[in-house]
Amino acid sequence: DAGITQSPRYKITETGRQVTLMCHQTWSHSYMFWYRQDLGHGLRLIYYSAAADITDKGEVPDGYVVSRSKTENFPLTLESATRSQTSVYFCASSIFLGAIAFGSGTRLTVV
């Protein structure tokens, strides 16, 4: 099916472990984004990419790594997970800034 898919939907990991969240889109959108959503903070941009092999930091990039070797994939890696990274993570994509389509999210719990 066309669209944007994230995996896994739910993840529990231990402090200090590396974890990768996957994101795949079938629209060939040039822009892709990673947001986290926490109560009291709303949606905050972690990293974004304007095209393959081009990535830029957002508002809260510390502790995260991204790559974009192919237009359709934009994985997010937590290098050494901390409890403060417990959150809901949304991947998104768009043709132009503003009208972005979100994936269904990954609920990550770090224990």
Add this chain to the structure above:
Amino acid sequence: RKEVEQDPGPFNVPEGATVAFNCTYSNSASQSFFWYRQDCRKEPKLLMSVYSSGNEDGRFTAQLNRASQYISLLIRDSKLSDSATYLCVVNWESGGGADGLTFGKGTHLIIQP
């Protein structure tokens, strides 16, 4: 820091009523504006873009007031299914970077039967 402010609510509104809420933004150089809807434990979804001349989509009307730096969303004949959180989004288009795209924290709307 570029700010986008919304009344968090909740707005409790009887079914069939008209409800409106605003979103203020701090940067007068803002370029484009959007409303998103987010249901509980779901992803945000684009509801509508907001144009300078105002725009309407069925029961929903969006307005932009550049002089006072706010956008508004009006919902007429509200339905139970309109219950959700409404996020406003402002794009400053900072040289094409996505860091100019800022989400408000949302206004929670509850339509009561």
